[in-house]
Amino acid sequence: xxxxxNTTYTFQAEIQxxxxxxxxxxxxxxxIFLRELISNASDALNRMQFExxxxxxxxxxxxxxxxxxxxxxxxxxxxxxxxxxxxxREEMIxxxxxxxxxxxxxxxxxxxxxxxxxxxxxxxxxxxGVGFYSVFMVAEKVTVTSxxxxxxxxxxxxxxxxxxxxxxxxxxxxxxxxxxTVYLTEEAGEFLDPFRLRNIIKKHSxxxxxxxxxxxxxxxxxxxxxxxxxxxxxxxxxxxxxRQLTLDFNDPLVHLHVVADAPVQFYSVLFIPEKADxxxxxxxxxxxxxxxxxxxxxxEYNKDFLPNYLRFVDGVVDSExxxxxxxxxxxxxxxxxxxxxxxxxxxxxxxLERIAEEEPERYAAFWDEFGGFLKEGxxxxxxxxxxxxxxxxxxxxxxxxxxxxxxxxxxxARMKDDQEHIYYILASDLxxxxxxxxxxxxxxxxxxVLILPDTVDxxxxxxxxxxxxxxxxxxxxxxxxLPDAPDAETDGEDTPxxxxxxxxxxxxxxxxxxxxxxxxxxxxxxxxxxxPVRLVAPEGEADRNMQRVRRMIEQDxxxxxxxxxxNRRHPxxxxxxxxxxxxxxxxxxxxxxxxxxxxxxxxxxLHPNPADMVGRIQSLMEQAIRRGE
Numbered sequence: 001x002x003x004x005x006n007t008t009y010t011f012q013a014e015i016q017x018x019x020x021x022x023x024x025x026x027x028x029x030x031x032i033f034l035r036e037l038i039s040n041a042s043d044a045l046n047r048m049q050f051e052x053x054x055x056x057x058x059x060x061x062x063x064x065x066x067x068x069x070x071x072x073x074x075x076x077x078x079x080x081x082x083x084x085x086x087x088x089r090e091e092m093i094x095x096x097x098x099x100x101x102x103x104x105x106x107x108x109x110x111x112x113x114x115x116x117x118x119x120x121x122x123x124x125x126x127x128x129g130v131g132f133y134s135v136f137m138v139a140e141k142v143t144v145t146s147x148x149x150x151x152x153x154x155x156x157x158x159x160x161x162x163x164x165x166x167x168x169x170x171x172x173x174x175x176x177x178x179x180x181t182v183y184l185t186e187e188a189g190e191f192l193d194p195f196r197l198r199n200i201i202k203k204h205s206x207x208x209x210x211x212x213x214x215x216x217x218x219x220x221x222x223x224x225x226x227x228x229x230x231x232x233x234x235x236x237x238x239x240x241x242x243r244q245l246t247l248d249f250n251d252p253l254v255h256l257h258v259v260a261d262a263p264v265q266f267y268s269v270l271f272i273p274e275k276a277d278x279x280x281x282x283x284x285x286x287x288x289x290x291x292x293x294x295x296x297x298x299x300e301y302n303k304d305f306l307p308n309y310l311r312f313v314d315g316v317v318d319s320e321x322x323x324x325x326x327x328x329x330x331x332x333x334x335x336x337x338x339x340x341x342x343x344x345x346x347x348x349x350x351x352l353e354r355i356a357e358e359e360p361e362r363y364a365a366f367w368d369e370f371g372g373f374l375k376e377g378x379x380x381x382x383x384x385x386x387x388x389x390x391x392x393x394x395x396x397x398x399x400x401x402x403x404x405x406x407x408x409x410x411x412x413a414r415m416k417d418d419q420e421h422i423y424y425i426l427a428s429d430l431x432x433x434x435x436x437x438x439x440x441x442x443x444x445x446x447x448x449v450l451i452l453p454d455t456v457d458x459x460x461x462x463x464x465x466x467x468x469x470x471x472x473x474x475x476x477x478x479x480x481x482l483p484d485a486p487d488a489e490t491d492g493e494d495t496p497x498x499x500x501x502x503x504x505x506x507x508x509x510x511x512x513x514x515x516x517x518x519x520x521x522x523x524x525x526x527x528x529x530x531x532p533v534r535l536v537a538p539e540g541e542a543d544r545n546m547q548r549v550r551r552m553i554e555q556d557x558x559x560x561x562x563x564x565x566x567n568r569r570h571p572x573x574x575x576x577x578x579x580x581x582x583x584x585x586x587x588x589x590x591x592x593x594x595x596x597x598x599x600x601x602x603x604x605x606l607h608p609n610p611a612d613m614v615g616r617i618q619s620l621m622e623q624a625i626r627r628g629e
Contacts, residue, residue, distance in 0.1 A: 044084025
């Protein structure tokens with residue numbers, strides 16, 4: 001032992017601010033302190049490995065590289081010991097008194113901004129070199145006793161109660177390494193419970209490369225599956241790790257093992273669950289990937305790696321370029337995360353493309369659960385729209401109505417020689433759409449129409465306007481110009497001849513009188529074959545695809561004004577014309593007009609309250625019965 005007396009030092013002002021915040025403001029996740037102390041110990045052991053390769057004269061060269069944790073309930077202390085590089089007196093002053101100077105300044109600025117950033121304060125610890133000080137969330141006093149690996153250095157003890165000063169004095173320690181003795185506060189007694197400590201180690205430090213013993217027993221797994229070569233990992237190993245990660249009883253539908261050295265070094269294992277519904281027993285309370293820095297968990301739910309539409313993906317990311325306890329400019333970490341994210345997104349989409357091509361049944365299972373997320377991706381990430389479009393699956397007018405197996409490539413390949421566009425119809429469900437009047441001419445021309453029954457489809461179409469040079473057109477677009485199609489049959493009989501101009505004008509005028517401002521125009525249809533009327537969007541109505549969404553979310557939703565088209569060949573229109581000629585004042589005429597309009601709204605998914613039709617339908621039935629007597 002040296003004769004140098006103990007010396008008292010004053011923390012710099014920024015460190016004093018930091019300690020005050022840690023002690024008084026960060027009690028929500030106090031177990032983070034153990035993660036930080038273990039991470040420091042792991043760093044010291046990593047540095048020791050390097051020194052052993054480059055130095056000949058080392059104290060205790062045969063000492064095991066390990067971390068030992070012990071809880072003493074009687075003394076109310078927790079000790080964390082490592083056999084790493086250790087510290088001499090000067091290093092103690094630098095590392096425990098001022099090393100966090102720049103990191104602390106950044107940390108304090110982020111603390112001030114965290115409300116705006118919505119960043120939990122505990123997620124910032126470790127990113128700015130302030131991890132050691134988190135121990136004062138649970139400690140009334142801390143002693144760090146350490147001896148450097150250099151044989152000529154002696155042992156020293158650093159002590160602080162988290163106030164404005166700390167002391168350094170000579171200490172007795174024959175072996176190299178560091179022992180941190182934490183004198184716990186009364187409120188932190190939970191950290192003397194071995195079960196609690198083991199759970200913390202399991203959660204945050206399970207994959208530290210060195211053994212961690214807790215009261216003499218190994219507490220960590222050490223081998224991180226994502227750090228192993230993919231060729232050495234069996235499918236059962238991935239499934240077991242997935243269940244451990246999520247507590248999902250099912251195997252994952254997809255797993256992806258990614259290792260990259262440039263431009264950023266990282267390791268990752270990603271999973272796509274079998275089901276979108278995580279169930280009652282899921283461990284995951286939020287979406288995001290587990291973020292590790294050198295196998296140390298530093299964030300439970302990192303949302304920066306993948307775009308929001310891929311939030312169903314579970315997994316881990318571990319990077320050597322995101323060190324836990326080294327102060328770095330935040331822009332560096334942001335750049336690294338962005339690069340990792342670009343790589344992961346590309347790998348995921350590439351794997352989905354492979355499965356779609358090589359394993360269609362497996363992809364169909366994926367689409368049933370997560371197809372809506374990819375549609376959302378087209379709506380929200382315009383840069384990904386072209387690639388995601390190839391992964392889309394649709395119901396169509398020629399499919400069986402059960403499994404959406406039609407791709408855009410399938411559709412283009414089946415297009416008729418005279419067909420210019422890709423046609424689609426927005427629908428409320430897959431049953432009623434089959435009765436849509438908009439499909440009349442398309443059936444007659446044998447043109448395929450994609451059926452879009454999901455709410456997200458309206459948003460998707462904002463960015464999905466063309467594919468392979470062919471524009472996507474809504475079948476209710478008033479400006480559609482289709483080739484002439486043969487007339488269809490109605491109710492098993494030949495379609496009547498069209499009404500003459502004078503008679504049709506009388507019918508059209510009655511529709512105008514009854515519907516008034518609810519429609520922008522009433523005109524003859526050149527598209528209808530089997531239906532009496534349809535509603536089409538006026539030219540230039542750019543937001544017509546969003547009308548179904550507005551009906552669902554707007555309390556003061558107003559039915560959009562559309563163009564009403566009339567099929568002058570349809571039997572109902574013929575009968576209506578005859579009734580007008582016989583008795584133009586008959587109430588039933590206006591009721592029929594109202595019902596035809598409401599039925600068209602209903603088939604287009606635009607009717608605000610279909611129950612309003614019940615009284616009118618009942619009245620029409622009563623009149624039909626009386627007329628038949």
